Amino acid sequence: MKALGIIGYHHTGKTTLATFIISRLWERGYKVNSIKDIHNETYRADTEGSNSWKHAKAGASRVLALGTKDAALVMTPQPDLRSALPLFDCDWLIVEGLKDAALPKIVCAVSEDQLDELVDDSCIGISGPIAGSISHFRGLPCFCLQRDAGQLIDTVLEKAFRILPQSDPECCGACGYDCRTMAGRIVKGLAKREDCVLDGSSDLKLYVNDRQITIVPFVQNIIKDTVRALVGNLKDIDPDGGIRIEIDPRN
Numbered sequence: 001m002k003a004l005g006i007i008g009y010h011h012t013g014k015t016t017l018a019t020f021i022i023s024r025l026w027e028r029g030y031k032v033n034s035i036k037d038i039h040n041e042t043y044r045a046d047t048e049g050s051n052s053w054k055h056a057k058a059g060a061s062r063v064l065a066l067g068t069k070d071a072a073l074v075m076t077p078q079p080d081l082r083s084a085l086p087l088f089d090c091d092w093l094i095v096e097g098l099k100d101a102a103l104p105k106i107v108c109a110v111s112e113d114q115l116d117e118l119v120d121d122s123c124i125g126i127s128g129p130i131a132g133s134i135s136h137f138r139g140l141p142c143f144c145l146q147r148d149a150g151q152l153i154d155t156v157l158e159k160a161f162r163i164l165p166q167s168d169p170e171c172c173g174a175c176g177y178d179c180r181t182m183a184g185r186i187v188k189g190l191a192k193r194e195d196c197v198l199d200g201s202s203d204l205k206l207y208v209n210d211r212q213i214t215i216v217p218f219v220q221n222i223i224k225d226t227v228r229a230l231v232g233n234l235k236d237i238d239p240d241g242g243i244r245i246e247i248d249p250r251n
Contacts, residue, residue, distance in 0.1 A: 001085075002092050003163035004156055007099040007118060008108030013128040017108055018096045020145055024153050025092050033090040035081070037097025046074045082166035086213075093163060102164045102179035104187050106156075112137065121184025124159040125152070161186055161193045171216045172198055 004021065008014050018034065025032050046053045052065040056076050063074045073087070081101050095103060099118065107118045108128030115126065115137050123140055131142040143152040169178035174197035177185065185191035204220045206213045215223070232239035 001088065001090055001163055002160045003095060003103050004092070004160045005095045005098065005101055005103035005105035005122075006108065007097065007105050008128060009110075009114055012108040012110055012114070014096050014108045017106065017127050017145070018094055020149070021153070021156060022094055024149075025094075025156075030091040031089075032092045032094060033088045034094040035084070035096065035098070037095070039097060045072070080166075082168075085163065085166065092160075100180065102166055102183040104160050104183060106143070122180070122187050124187055125155055127152070159187065164193075164196060165198045167198055167216055171218060174198060174216075 006014050006018050006021075015036075018036075022032050022034060046056065046063075046065070052063045052072075052074060055063045056074060061076055065072045065074060081095070081098055095101060099105075103122065104124045105122050106125045106127050107115060107123050109115045109118065109126065110129045112130070112134075115130065119126075119138060119140065126134075126137050126140055126142040127145070130137075131144040131148075134142050136142060141148075141151070141155065143149075143155070145152070164179040164183055165172070167173075167179055172178075175182060175191075175195055177191075179196075182191060182196065186193055186195075198216060204215070204224050206215055206223075227243055227245070228239040231237055231243060
């Protein structure tokens with residue numbers, strides 16, 4: 001799953017850009033999901049007093065509200081990006097907001113002052129009202145939707161990459177960097193997506209319902225050491241050989 005972040009202050013064209021990119025990717029046959037960070041203290045995903053709200057209030061951490069037209073999954077508490085990733089099954093994930101996420105990003109802005117605050121190594125381009133008056137900023141291309149639509153999509157397809165695990169820097173860093181720094185290095189051509197140790201080559205892989213689960217190296221070592229210790233107590237079994245464990249959900 002490739003991912004792209006779209007960040008910027010209020011009223012800088014983020015949603016206009018996000019919906020444009022989503023539609024163009026969909027037209028090309030990609031399955032697209034999105035995240036919209038609603039940075040508003042008054043916003044609630046459910047209506048107080050509704051039956052689904054009562055389920056959550058009673059203690060259900062996830063409530064799937066099934067309607068006749070659509071459905072909504074309400075999660076309490078709000079998950080961070082890393083926790084939310086298993087919910088998505090798509091070719092592309094477009095994230096509007098979450099400026100600190102480890103993603104290649106396009107920054108929407110109305111002024112160069114805003115760009116000075118928001119542009120970092122993970123930025124692959126500029127858009128929003130500012131793009132109507134400048135063509136480049138710090139070497140980055142500026143995309144005016146009315147003028148540069150084709151170039152914008154070409155850049156997204158070229159520069160975006162498979163989403164990083166969004167690991168807690170305190171739990172990982174096996175590649176030598178946190179995920180946000182690694183995202184910037186990949187954008188700058190200083191690293192490759194395959195350099196991520198966490199979900200790259202590993203001698204331990206965990207699958208649940210045929211979906212591979214990402215595990216930080218520290219936890220991988222705990223699982224490997226524990227399983228090998230248990231197997232080592234079995235008679236005539238080599239704990240250093242290949243080990244495979246399957247748990248049947250019916251039992």
